[in-house]
Amino acid sequence: MTDKKNISELVAAGLAKRYRREKMFRFWGILSIVFSVLCLVVLFTDIITKGSGAFQQTYIQIDITYDPDILELYDPLDGKQFALANFDGVIRQSLQQRFPDVQGRRDKRELKKLVSLDAAFVVAERLKDQPSLLGKSESLWVLADDDIDTYYKSLDDREGPFTGRTTEKTQGWVQELVDRGEIELRFNREFFVRGDSREPELAGIWGAVKGSFFTLLVTLVLSFPIGVAAALYLEEFAPKNKWTDLIEVNINNLAAVPSIIFGLLGLAIFINFFQMPRSVPLLGGLVLTLMTLPTIIISSRAAIKAVPPSIREAAWGIGASPMQVALHHVLPLAMPGMLTGSIIGMAQALGETAPLLMIGMVAFIVDTPSSITDPATVLPVQIFLWSDSPERAFVEKTSAAIMVLLGFLIIMNTLAVWLRKRLEKRW
Amino acid sequence: MIKQNVIKAALAGTVLATAMAANARDYISIVGSSTVYPFSTVVAERLGRTAGVPTPTVESTGTGGGMKLFCDGVGSSTADITNASRRIKASEFEMCKSNGVTEIIEVLVGYDGIVLANSNKSDRINLSRKDIFLALAKQVPNPDGSETLVDNPYKTWKDLNPALPAANIEVLGPPPTSGTRDAFAELALEGGCKSFGFIKAMKKTDKNQYKTICHTVREDGAYVEAGENDNLIVQKLEKNPDSFGVFGFSFLDQNSDKVQGSMIEGFEPTFESIADKSYSVSRPLYFYVKKAHVGVVPGIQEYINEFTSNKAWGDEGYLSEKGMIPLAADVRQDIGGSARNLQVMNGEDL
Incomplete structure (x- = not known):
């Protein structure tokens, strides 16, 4: 008590x-x-x-006269003459007319630097599309140079504008353009349609996005079927002995191996032995397949284990063969878990740079790839390369590229959560 | 079903891999120095836009790594061109030769200055190479004047030269794997090291020890390895006005609103002072071309032509705008001419 x-x-x-x-x-x-x-x-x-800031870009309006004498082009349909035409000349002349009091070689060179070197290509494209423009004038909006772009964007900054490499004269010209409304910020479409460039105003993310897409495509096509088949065999068919134990230990081990090792393996096997070219998504995909396979196998095995034994017993009971049990009953029920695991594995592969370093995908590549055998780079590599570039305007490009990468990662992970919620069966 | 797919996918992969190995590459593959990378990429991009050949791919592997890839042999899985922030070494030339890369075209393209910079918020200082050596070497001559070496005792700049400020020595710079660090050790540290007669005499008697003394950087915290990312160094200098950073001239040029280059032996690092060599800490930039690939991989000749054209490497060319210091006009003419004619180097003077 x-x-x-x-x-x-x-x-x-x-x-x-x-x-x-x-x-x-x-x-x-x-x-x-x-x-x-x-x-x-x-x-x-x-x-x-x-x-x-990177989603907007500075444009400058210039009046272009397609003067045949300056272009040294008299027949726009003659390909050879067209290729040699002096399009820089008409840009120079147009700027000179806008700022007639600029004298001296040095100042004139500075003046030319207001617009991007892309302007000459834009003008050439215009004339190619409409040969009838020769001898006429029109007004065009062209990209400003990256120094001007950074300066113009920072004009309203609290600590005062970022002058960088612009001189006082250049700043005066920009002010004149501002007063006349001939300079403005526009949505930066170029950023989403171009490949890499050393001119920040021309650098875009599209090449890297496509490179990532092709690389992940190869990874998915190879690693998903192989991973699922391996998991299915190991869980449903393989006898439990020390060999399968050994394999299991090795798979778990591989999942924890630093990714650079897979890059070295890729270099030794695919490049040195199979003589594959460097820097292509096919190669990147193969290396990332090696890296994601353990993740997919482990998550697939977990998904298969979660299917209750009663399902298998019922199928056996009505006379299904082991293959039928596995393919008709276990696999469909385990699929949501397998997909989730694969998507997470893919998201991991999307963010990987280290293994790609060894196989040449950390490279400056301008042309956007159009197949898995074109040289390409991937999103995280693009971020790394831009963050290491001296030009100031690349700072905002780097952050913008990070936003794009984060966007893709969020989409993939949401998809994984959604699939699990949507397809998962509760017992 | 699944198994069939697996087999199909595996087969497709193998077939593709073999088909690709047989195919020749139709774009130039460039590897090598991270210092030449910014210039090489600009040339590559312009070439892609104007010459009607696919844009070359450029990898930044470091000078040594580039040489290894370049000298690996002849064929489409090896690089066509390698960039270098120093001349090819005799050992590398031999390695190339033994792998069948016998004909190499050497092109000197310009110079790069290495600067010791600090934040604009503090004063610009004037250093000699001797000051730099005394501030950063692991072992320095005994301050009492005897010809012996002691572990670096200097804590502040004033300790080693009364004309300098009393701030603590803190220098952020690249790690030993970097070409910039190699060049900095060779040009700045060794340059200062040689000014001590007894160490200079060592070069003849014990070359290894001479090199160890002159090239080893102190490890007691005064020199901070800041990785290969020069942007990071600039950011840190901004936060701490007393510290200094070591990087290439092009970064100084782009960030002149934040940092200033210290004077070395009275000369500020500028385009002019580096080109006429009055600024002593500068190094040559090269690229090397595999002659066996010219005509096999399209565009190599065009690349050489573009790089050695006046609008690229000239005094007012677009490369000088990116921070490369051009060669003198007559040197350009000589080198450019023999490069465009694909004259191979014999390697005797290495």
């Missing part, structure tokens, strides 16, 4: 302490979540404030 009373007294005496501990425990949980969210917010605001 007294013992019992003592115990309940003891419990009552300790209750306050226990409640306090409970509260503390929850508080720590909330604190760590708040901390993580704060870190995320800081990271995102930094990336977004730095990168948002």
Whole structure:
């Protein structure tokens, strides 16, 4: 009797302490979540404030006269003459007419640097499309040079504009353009349709997006069937002995191997032995397949294990063969889990740079790839290359590319969650 | 079903791989120095836009790594051109030869300066190479004047030269794997090291020890390895006005609003002072072409022509705009001429 009373007294005496501990425990949980969210917010605001500028680009309006004498082009349909035509000349002349009081070789060179070197190509394209323009004039909006772009975007900054390499004269010209409304920011379409470039105003993400797409395509086509088949065999058919144990240990081991090792393996096998060319998505896909296979096999095995044995027993009961049990019953039920695992594996592969370093995909590649055998680079590599470039305008491009990559990762991970919610069966 | 797909996919993969190995490459593959990379890529891009050949791919592998890939042999899986921020070594030339790469075209394209810079917020200082050596070497001559070496005792710049500020020595620079670091050690540290007679005498008696003394950087925290990312160094200099950073001239040129280059022996790093060699810490930039690939991989001749054209490497060419220091006009003429005629190097003077 007294013992019992003592115990309940003891419990009552300790209750306050226990409640306090409970509260503390929850508080720590909330604190760590708040901390993580704060870190995320800081990271995102930094990336977004730095990168948002890259979605707009500065354009300058110039009046172009397609003067045959300056172009040294008298018949626009003559391909040979066209290729040699002096399109830089008409740009120079147009700028000179806009700023007639600019004298001296040095200043004239500075003046030419207001517009991007792309302007000459734009003018050439115009004339190619409409040969009748020869001898006439029109006004065109062309890309501004990256120094001008950075300067113009920072004009309203609190700490004053970023002058960088622009001279006072150039700043005066920009002011004149601003006053006349001949300079403006437009949506940066180029960023989404072009490949890499050393001129920041011409650098785009499309080449890297396509490269990532082709690389992941190869990875998916190879690693998903191989991974699923391996998992299915190991779970449903393989005898349990020390050989399968050994294989299991090795698969788990491979999943934890640093990714650079797979790059070295790719270099030794695919390039040195099979003599494949460097820098192509096919090669990148093969290397990333090696890297993602363990992840896919492990998650597929877990998904197969989660299918209740009663399903298999029922199928056997009505006379299904082991293959029929596996393909008709187990596989469809395990598929959502397998897909989720594969998507997460793919997302991991999308963010990988280290293994690609060894096989030449960390490279400057301008042309956008159109097949898995064209040289290409991938999104994270593009971010790395831009972050290492000296030109100031690449800072915002880097952040913008990070935003694009994050966007793709968010889409893939949401898809994985959605698939799981949508297809998963509960028992 | 699934198994059939697996077999099909595996087969398709193998067939593609073999088909590709047989195919010749139709774009130029360039590897090599990260210092030449910014210039090489600009030339490659212009070539792709104007010459009607696919744009070359350019990889930044470092000078040594590039030589290894370049000298690996002849054939479409090896590189056509390698960039270098120093001349090819005799050992590398031999390695090339033994792998069948016997005909190499050497092109000197220009110079790059290495700068020691600090934030614009503090004063510009004037250093000598001797100051740099005393500030950064692991072992320095005993300050008492005897001809012995002691572990670097200097904590502040003032300790080693009364004319310098009293700030702590803190220099951010590239790690030993970097070509910039090699060049910095060779040009700045060794340059200062040689000014001590007894160390210079060592070069004849014990070359290895001479090199160790002159090239080893102190490890007590005064020199901070900041990785290969020069942008990061610039950011850190902005935050800490007392520290200095080591990087290439093109970064200084692009970030002149944030950092300033220290004077070395009285000369500020500028285009002019590096070109006429009055600024002492500068190095040559090269690229090397595999002659066996010219005519096999399309565009190599065009690439050489573009790189050695006046609009590219001239005094006011687009490469000088990217921060490369051009050669003198008559040197350009000589080198350009023999490069365009694909004259191979004999390697005797290496």
